[in-house]
Amino acid sequence: MWLVVFAVQAFWLSLGTALSGQEPLKSLEEARGYNPGEPIPVSCLNRTIDTGEHITDAAGQLQYIPFPTCNETGRPLELFFGVEKEVNCTIDFVTDEFFHLLEFYIHSDAPLSCRIPSKPLPPSVLENEYRVSDQLTQEGALGTQSTLYTPLIIALAGTLQLSHLHVGNYLNLLVHAAPKSQSPGTVDAATAYSIASHTRNTKITIGDPLPLSFSCGGQRGGLRRVF
Ligand SMILES: *[C@@H]1O[C@H](CO)[C@@H](O)[C@H](O)[C@H]1NC(C)=O
Ligand SMILES: *[C@@H]1O[C@H](CO)[C@@H](O)[C@H](O)[C@H]1NC(C)=O
């Protein structure tokens, strides 16, 4: 049993080495675009719970970690390219750490800064599914600007009370796609924000579940005029 696991692991390790050795990361232009409905993994900046400051890894790069696991899927939050739908993500158990981070987000002391790959990531980056704190994909100060990713700030609204929080847990999530003629299947911009948080919110204390409901939609091309 162990031998099998070991052999499989060795195989994947050697495959990983082979891939990273022979196939350097393609630039964003060269990579293929998303197919309609293809999942898009969401990862977010890790932050310290005492100050809400971002955490860097050993290489000095910002540390992005997977969005918390959704009870509905058993996986971190995923969006679906080009699909308008509601995506529910219930975080089963709000830990002490996560509760403190929620306080920062709701008080706007720190943003819930996430990011999504602008095009599907090559397997060498996704080897650990969401391990996105890698040097190859980072540029700029602390690796904030990566051409492979599009920022997704989740503006959670709510109110802080002494012992609990009200979190505006119904969110609008917009993903802009580049014009098909220019760059098919490419994410250009993304944002998310709580809707009507005064009336649509959930009361949270440590240990509670946090049911998030994302109303996902898209937009192709540039600026949108609503009025
Ligand atoms: C986020 O940072 C904290 C503090 O350094 C660390 O304990 C935790 O393991 C990190 N989270 C992940 C998923 O790596
Ligand atoms: C998401 O959750 C809401 C509230 O619980 C529920 O009304 C809705 O049917 C759910 N949607 C999906 C797609 O599961």
Ligand SMILES: *[C@@H]1O[C@H](CO)[C@@H](O)[C@H](O)[C@H]1NC(C)=O
């Ligand atoms: C999450 O899933 C587990 C296992 O299926 C279940 O026991 C738990 O009640 C679920 N939590 C919520 C908040 O739905």
